[in-house]
Structures are given as structure tokens and as C-alpha cells.
Amino acid sequence: MAEPRPSVASFEDIPATMSPQRGASLPLQTVILERAREGDRDAFEVLVTANLSSTFRTALAILGSEADARDACQEAFLKAWRELPRLREIGRFDAWLGRILVNACRSALRTRRRRQVREIPVDDPSTTPLVARARALDDRLGEFDALQQAFDRLSAAERTLLVLHHLEHRPVIEIAGVLGIAQGTVKSRLYAARRSLERALEVSAR
């Protein structure tokens, strides 16, 4: 028999100012960050736990592969643990972690491309143009499949920009912070990335 749930009020009853949103209580996050920076493993695990879902989501959107996303997340958090003592502005932790993750994703994409070049045999029947075209035709049956193909044609930088803007809904100033580029550059590259995706969609549709 299922245990009866207690009739207690829930976390949602807390006033909005105290809701458990990331970054809503900066002083507390600062305390944990300070502890983690000083080498407190437990405090760092609190940070990992708090950021794991969003980090994995971002990595999965950029990379498209669950295994690669897991690798990238692990690499990013381990690097964050090593580099945390060198983080100068604790208030910029989110952007800093975002940058580490983006670099891990770029590295994963580079590795994957090298792996693909090495591992796929030249005479693999599944790579013949006819089979590939037939498969592409099947994939286009769904809107997401077509976008999936097109998105995977984009460069790591283009994917990252689109994910930060369209999935995470980060403002341009934050994206600039994560990528370490000027706001104007973010805007122009974002426009270019959308154009690239449109072109890739057109190529897929042919």
C-alpha cells in the first residue's frame, strides 16, 4: 500500500523572493563558492548538484549525443574544480562555468569529427550517396529530423550561440560574457548562425 503523503505545505508556499531559483540568493551561493574555492569538496558537490541539469541540457543541445554530453559535463565540472581557486569574481561563476562547458563541448565535437574520419570505412554501404539520400528523405518526414540534420552541419561556435540564445534565453550581454566576445560580435554571429541554419535546412531539403 502506498504511504500516505503528509498534508504539509510545500516549498512553493515560500514567498516568491525565497523561491529556489538559481542565483536568487546570491550571498548564500557566494558562501558555498568561497568554501568550494578553498577546497571544500562537499560545497563543490552542492554546486555540481545545483548546476547539473542545466549543464547537461546545454551540452546535450550543443552535441546532440547523450554520451558526448555526459563526457563534456564531467570534463567541465572536473576542470571547474581544478580552476576554481583561480576564479577572480565569484559573482561571475555562472558565466565562467558556461565558458568551461562550451569549451568542453567544442573539444568533444573536434574529437568526434576526428573519430568519424578515422573510424568509418570507405566502403561502408551505409555511407553511399544513394543510401544516405534515402535516409535523409526519411528523416525529413519530421520537422525536428530536418532541423536535427541541419543543426549538426553547423560549427561548434554556431551551435553554441543558438543554444545560449534560443534554449537558455540568455541576454546578449551574458552570451558575450560566456564566449568572451563583444556584444556587437554576438549579435552579428547570431545572425550569421541563423542564416547558416537556414542554408543547411535548404541543403537538407534538396
Add this chain to the structure above:
Amino acid sequence: MNDPYRSFDESIERFLEWRATRAEPTGLLDRIRRGLDLEPRRQRQPLWVGRVVTMGRLAWIGVLLALLVAALLGASITGGRLNLPAVAPQAPTPNPSAAGPTSLGYFYCTRSRPLRFDSSAMDLTGAWNDRSELFYLRQEGDVVWGVGLTVLAAPATLPLSGGRYTALRGTLGAGQVVHLDVGEVGAIDPADNSFAPALANGSIDLRAERGPDGNIQLMTISSSGILVGPAFKDPIFSPCTPSATP
């Protein structure tokens, strides 16, 4: 009229949402923990050491300029010779006021404390965690009392207010059921105005039982009164090993 650009943007958003939610990070935390286990242990450094090491180039230039200006201002020129004051540059010391709320202390439980369930020798003394608050219980015979403190144990509970605490008192009765009266004692942090009126005032019945892993857990079977706030979010309390900021 349909805006094609907006429509395209919406398509991208829907697609990325779909792409990003096709899998869950199940087991990833454990994998990261194992990775952290392999990392060399970091020594804790005094705060000022960390600050000095992590100072940027501009900050270093600023410090050097300040030292130079201080030396020039403090120097006295006698007989054409420049006598610098015999004061060695000192390492920066931490500013206590900049430490902020660390002085209040925060508690968190990220590690479980497996405790085998034994109905013949029940001892609830120790730290317990219900994912949102840390409870220190003390059992003497069949009398149980304790205190509940803010705890950071799960992402859903981050961040929390600082310094709320509740008092608990009750008895361990038949069927390993412990009845606890709960009252919010107050807030350690005077700035914690959101909880100004006492929010916890009631009672809770917990049953000590064997969990799926054979270890003891406290399952909430009923409650009454007002139990609002980060505490009492989860019906299951598990033994944990607490950590605390100074």
C-alpha cells in the same frame, strides 16, 4: 500577419527544447564524484592567499603603483639621499566585514550516513536530512528532541534563506513511531524578514522503518498544524553526515 523570422525562431526554440530533453543526467553525479575522487586533494588556503594568487595583472600593477606612491610620500630626502621608511610591504589581510554572511554559518548534508535498521536497538541520535533541512536529533530512552537547521542538500533547495531554525520535541512510541512537536524558534539572520511570523507550528509523526537499502529511514505518516517552508518538503528523513561553514 505571420512573421517568418519569428516563426523560424520559434521552430528553433522548439527543436532545441526537444533536443536538450531527450535524456536525463541519471548517474552523472556519481560519475563526477568518482572523477573528483581521482583529483589531487586541494589544500585549503587562507582567504588572503587565494586573493593574492588570483589577482589579475592590472591589480598587481595597481598594488605596485600604490606601494611606490606610499614609499615616495613617506620618504624623507636628507642630504640628497633618499631614505625610505623601514616598513616592509605587508601581505593583505582579509577584511572581516567583507566576509558577509559566512559569520552566521550554513549547514548542508551532501553525504548519506548509512545506518542499519535494527528495531531492537533504536537510536535516532544524530543528523537527519529531509532534502531541505538538517535535523539534529537526540534520543534518551523514549524521549526525542532536536533542532532543525537550514540545509543545502539538493538542487531544488538551492538557494535557501539563512539561519532559520525549528525546535522539535517528542517521544518514541509503539511501532517505532516518533511523535514530534515542531515550533519555529526564530531566525538567526536578522535580515531574514521573509519568515518574520513563525511559520512552523505543529506536530509530525514519523515512523522509523527499514528503507529499500536496508538502512533506517524516518517516514512521515501524518502531520498537523502549519509546517511551511523549506523544511518538511520530503516525507522521508535519512541519516546524513553534515558539513558546516565556520
